Amino acid sequence: ADFDVEYHDALPSTNDRARELAADGASDVAVIADRQTGGRGRRGREWSSPSGGVWMSLVLRPDVPPARVPLLTLAAAVAVTDAAREAGVDAAIKWPNDVIVPDAGDDSGRGGAKLCGVLTEMEGEASRVSWVVVGIGANVDVDPDELAGDATSVRAEVGDVPRRAFVQRVLERFDELRSDPAGIVDAWRERAATLGERVRVETTDGDIEGDAVDVTEYGALVVDTEDGERVVHAGDCQHLRT
Numbered sequence: 351a352d353f354d355v356e357y358h359d360a361l362p363s364t365n366d367r368a369r370e371l372a373a374d375g376a377s378d379v380a381v382i383a384d385r386q387t388g389g390r391g392r393r394g395r396e397w398s399s400p401s402g403g404v405w406m407s408l409v410l411r412p413d414v415p416p417a418r419v420p421l422l423t424l425a426a427a428v429a430v431t432d433a434a435r436e437a438g439v440d441a442a443i444k445w446p447n448d449v450i451v452p453d454a455g456d457d458s459g460r461g462g463a464k465l466c467g468v469l470t471e472m473e474g475e476a477s478r479v480s481w482v483v484v485g486i487g488a489n490v491d492v493d494p495d496e497l498a499g500d501a502t503s504v505r506a507e508v509g510d511v512p513r514r515a516f517v518q519r520v521l522e523r524f525d526e527l528r529s530d531p532a533g534i535v536d537a538w539r540e541r542a543a544t545l546g547e548r549v550r551v552e553t554t555d556g557d558i559e560g561d562a563v564d565v566t567e568y569g570a571l572v573v574d575t576e577d578g579e580r581v582v583h584a585g586d587c588q589h590l591r592t
């Protein structure tokens with residue numbers, strides 16, 4: 351794939367290093383660390399990043415308005431899902447961009463254990479972004495006991511995988527997907543665990559509960575609720591097993 355790789359044994363956060371590179375004008379760099387000491391998740395959460403994971407941030411300069419940036423996040427989830435499936439893991443995507451193993455994990459009822467999360471950050475104007483950093487945290491060669499929450503890993507699901515090959519595959523698939531942006535949402539739909547599920551989405555405006563029926567052209571979730579269809583742009587999604 352057309353990414354220059356910058357490898358570190360340890361970093362506070364690959365997203366922070368990628369933001370520095372982006373601010374200096376870099377593009378198409380993949381920053382990878384074997385472990386992170388201050389890994390960041392969505393909504394200000396910490397992200398457990400022990401040695402053996404794929405903690406990687408892509409520096410991108412797409413010529414698009416901010417509204418289209420979520421497509422790159424969806425593309426990252428698709429790329430990791432494909433790399434995991436090729437390694438034999440029964441992976442699928444939980445909206446918006448968690449890669450999960452739907453039948454793994456405890457009986458909490460939330461449905462599935464998390465294999466990967468994506469944290470996208472950007473800077474720019476309303477008409478055009480200046481840079482985008484897509485941070486991918488994939489639990490590859492790690493023990494789920496070292497991870498927070500209901501998590502799994504490629505190793506826990508199928509045994510050892512060569513981490514280098516996994517990274518290469520993610521970068522190749524991401525490259526293919528970004529070169530055909532019109533196909534990203536369909537690729538996401540085909541791998542979605544969320545569509546057809548009963549969901550509860552926690553948003554900053556409160557919880558929305560209903561049936562997840564579709565995603566829009568920019569990846570927002572369409573939920574069929576008691577009060578009609580709602581389009582949800584951001585939030586934490588739970589699959590409710592009823």
Ligand code: BTN
Nearest residue numbers: 363365389390391392467485487
């Ligand atoms: C989530 O909350 O699901 C998103 C997790 C994103 C973690 C990745 S690991 C590589 C990159 N660096 C970070 O500090 N976070 C992202």
